[in-house]
Amino acid sequence: MKLQYHIKMIQQQQYQGFVTFGGAFSNHLAASAAAAEQFGIAATAYVRADSLDQQNPTLQYCMARGMKLIATDRPTYRQRQQPDYLQLLAKRHPDCLIIPEGGSSSAGVRGVASLDLSATPAGPANVVACATASGGTLAGLITAGAQHHKPETIPLTLGLAVVNDSSLSERVSSLLAGSAEKSANWRIVATAPDVRYARCPAEHVDFCCQFALKHNIALEPVYTGRALYKLYQMIAAGDFTAGSRLSFFHTGGLQGLAGLYYRQLINQQQYQLLSAAAVG
Ligand SMILES: Cc1ncc(COP(=O)(O)O)c(C=O)c1O
Structure with missing residues (x-):
């Protein structure tokens, strides 16, 4: 629902994939990984964690769907909405749409508003x-x-x-x-x-x-x-x-x-x- 218009943007604007953010047990990461797999889109997630616990069921689910996970310490994770940091990520992941935490962007809002x-x-x-x-x-x-x-x-x-x-x-x-x-x-x-x-x-x-x-x-x-x-x-x-x-x-x-x-x-x-x- 919050992802549907993000996926459309990726398909129509020919992005290679997306980058997003979430905690180690995040529903948003699980939903994003499932959508990425379903639509054949490359997905990368910055995970709020010092290291990736391989036993964590949410992270296992994401990895099994091909999502690339990057452990991110809390001070860095806190910058996730700051323009400088987002610019850095845009350079690091060219051709990727950056989806904010929780999918809460104007595209996400539009998806929910259709209900x-x-x-x-x-x-x-x-x-x-x-x-x-x-x-x-x-x-x-x-x-x-x-x-x-x-x-x-x-x-x-x-x-x-x-x-x-x-x-x-x-x-x-x-x-x-x-x-x-x-x-x-x-x-x-x-x-x-x-x-x-x-x-x-x-x-x-x-x-x-x-x-x-x-x-x-x-x-x-x-x-x-x-x-x-x-x-x-x-x-x-x-x-x-x-x-x-x-x-x-x-x-x-x-x-x-x-x-x-x-x-x-x-x-x-x-x-x-x-x-x-x-x-x-
Ligand atoms: C199950 C569930 N319900 C509700 C919410 C809240 O949605 P929002 O982040 O759009 O406020 C979330 C967010 O992660 C969620 O995982």
Whole structure:
């Protein structure tokens, strides 16, 4: 979804491949590697890690699809959005499209905006919510809301932030293209301000397990589980008026479960339960 227009750009503008960025367990890297393999495109990723752990299931998945991985220390990785560093990478990888972390570029936003997630079985949604990290998904849903609806029926788009990043709101604003999108009704809410990214506290893991048992739908506790847990808390706190229709975007990320188990952030029983629901 965030990758589709990047792939089109590579094909139409005759790039040889792409370069992108991500953490060692990144869903974006796994998705990029799968897309690269499917479309026969060369892929290189700068991985936020001092060295490449050959046992890491996400990195194994990427390497098996032919992605070239480059371990990148944190100070260097932090430069990933800086123009000087991007210029250096453009020289180092001529003929490659540089895709930002998370695929969150204007092309990524356009891909998400092609989805209209505002229908619920009970009628049009008043609120469309998603897990938010690098901001592209949220910017895409805001854009979709502005494009697919009359001004008076645009739903509130809610970004449930799973990272504690004070620049997120500014980043989302800068990803919004037109004035309709910029003036749209959207908000970012912190999911668990005291919990660092990807820490998986017991309440988030338990919530995912209960959800899998009840609905046979897998979540994972870093993105969708953490975000939906917060949405449920907001509902319980009366943050939405009675009769509101909420749409939550399940953004996947289930490949990350193997990495959580590998790092012992979830136990074997939890891993089995969530993985079984993922394919169930
Ligand atoms: C499963 C999952 N959901 C949601 C997000 C958040 O998307 P964005 O980075 O566009 O805010 C990510 C980002 O990595 C993700 O992996």
